[in-house]
Amino acid sequence: MKNAYDRERHDPPSGTVFILDPDREFLKWAEKTLASAGYKALTAWKGTQALKKLAVSPPPLVALISLRSPDMEGEDLLKRIQEIFPDLNMVLTETGSEKNIPFLRYNVIDFLPKPITEERLIAAVQRVPLPLNPLAVDPGKEGTGLLAQFFPFLVHELRNPLQAIGGALTIIEKRSDLSDQVLAQSIEIIKDEVRHLIGFVQKCLDFVRPVNKEFLIEVDLNELVGVCLKMAEYILSEIAGSVEVRTELDAHLPRVLANYEEIKQVLLNCIKNGMEAAAQGSVKRLTLTTKCPFQGDGGWVEIHIRDSGPGIPAESMKWIGTPFYTTKIRGTGLGLAVCHRIIAERHKGKILIQSEENQGTTVIIKLPLNPDKEMEKSEGSDGADHPGR
Known part of the structure; x- marks a missing residue:
């Protein structure tokens, strides 16, 4: 099925968010929530209805898709949507019962599992990358x-x-x-x-991606650590079973104002790195710790991700976090650089690396309880430590 809407190849997507979900109450809620943030919503409750609407619509900004459509299988649905809009980014809210769907092939860029809060829905839409007219x-x-x-x-x-x-x-x-x-x-x-x-x-x-004003919400970091652990174990299923994971979470950890999706991206990247490193060690252990050293004015929380892997050679430490520098055979050298931008530039926190060869590595993420005050302090300066120092 082709899209009948008359457009050039590089026309930008509209400000419309397409939503497919069999739960009609969810559709009403999502439409109202997105409208409050300035987005329009195009909705459908089953696959065939979705395809008909997309075929006569301009390209949406993003599609939020539940694979529990009552009339179509999940992979067939993704394939048919992609035939209409080959470049449309999709975010899955429910994956259904099907397994082994090659999500990357269908432009699935994120998972937003239910229940979904207003803040998480808007943040997920705001993170969608826009194709650029050359x-x-x-x-x-x-x-x-x-x-x-x-x-x-x-x-x-x-x-x-x-x-x-x-x-x-x-x-x-x-x-x-x-x-x-x-x-x-x-x-x-x-x-x-x-x-x-x-x-x-x-x-x-x-x-x-430019540093814009972020949509900050109160984030429970203990809960987010658990979410990212499950995601990392799924992504790295081949090695996750061999790594012992320990959590030492502060039960009284205060919530922090942060961009939920971006902090999730940082934690997932660091946990995956730690799990891969731990799998190379003799002990094979990954320990995650949360704590709040100081809760007063200027207070902060910390997340420590400690692995028992081979560690980082001393001569490499000064380059860690530099864009395109990597010690991995298949690394891009951008993972930690992206994390540094998110933590230091967007949240006015710090991300530090402590490592000794043959002794493992610890990543320390520090987030201020009140990032607005930290932003005021940093005006006129870069306010960010190098991630490898």
């Missing part, structure tokens, strides 16, 4: 300014061919004799490379 790039801008313009275009242009490769590979895989170990291994290598490239271009976009 004709709008200003060649007069230098450095990060030019990168900030170029990388969204890079993501936009690379995603389609990567998805085409992934789709073609699925057909090859289904029609091949996978008892041939060389062929089966070759297919897995291609799939892994596609995932790696998609992850790389997305991290490039995250790194250069």
Whole structure:
């Protein structure tokens, strides 16, 4: 099914959020919530209705999709939506009973599990990357300014061919004799490379995303640590079972004002790194600690992520957090750089790395209880420590 709306290839998406959910009360609530933040909502309660509406609509900013549609299977639904809008980013609110859906192939950029609060819904929409018209790039801008313009275009242009490769590979895989170990291994290598490239271009976009006024809400960091642990265990299922995870969470930890989705991104990145490092050690342990050293004016909370891995060589420590520098064979060198921007620049906190070779690594995330006051203090200065110091 093609989209009948007359538009050029690089027309920007509208300010409309498309929502597909069988729960009609949820649709009403989401539409009202998004309207309060200046967004329009286009809604549907089943798959066939969604496809008909999308076929005659301008491109939405993002699609919030429940895979529990009463009339269509989840993967078929994602595939049909992508046929209408190949570049449409999707956020899943419910995954249904289906497993092994290749979400990256269908532009699924995030998961927003229910129950969803007003703040989390709006924050998820605000985080959606916008494709850039290449004709709008200003060649007069230098450095990060030019990168900030170029990388969204890079993501936009690379995603389609990567998805085409992934789709073609699925057909090859289904029609091949996978008892041939060389062929089966070759297919897995291609799939892994596609995932790696998609992850790389997305991290490039995250790194250069401008620092705007954030939508801050009260965040329970203990609860968020638990959410990110479950996500990391799912993503790294092949090694997660071999790593002992310990949590030492302060039961009286105060909530902090923060952007929920961005702090989730930081925690997930650091927990994944810690789990991968711990899996390389002899003890194989990951410990997560939360505490609040000081609750008064200027107080802060801390999250410690300590692994028992091989540690970081002393000569590498001074480069940790530098964009595109990595000690991993398949790393991009942007994960910690993105984390630093989120914590230091957007939340006026600190992210510190302590490591000794053969002794493991500890990542310490410090978040102020009142980021507004910290922002006032930092006016006229960068206010941020280097992430590797």
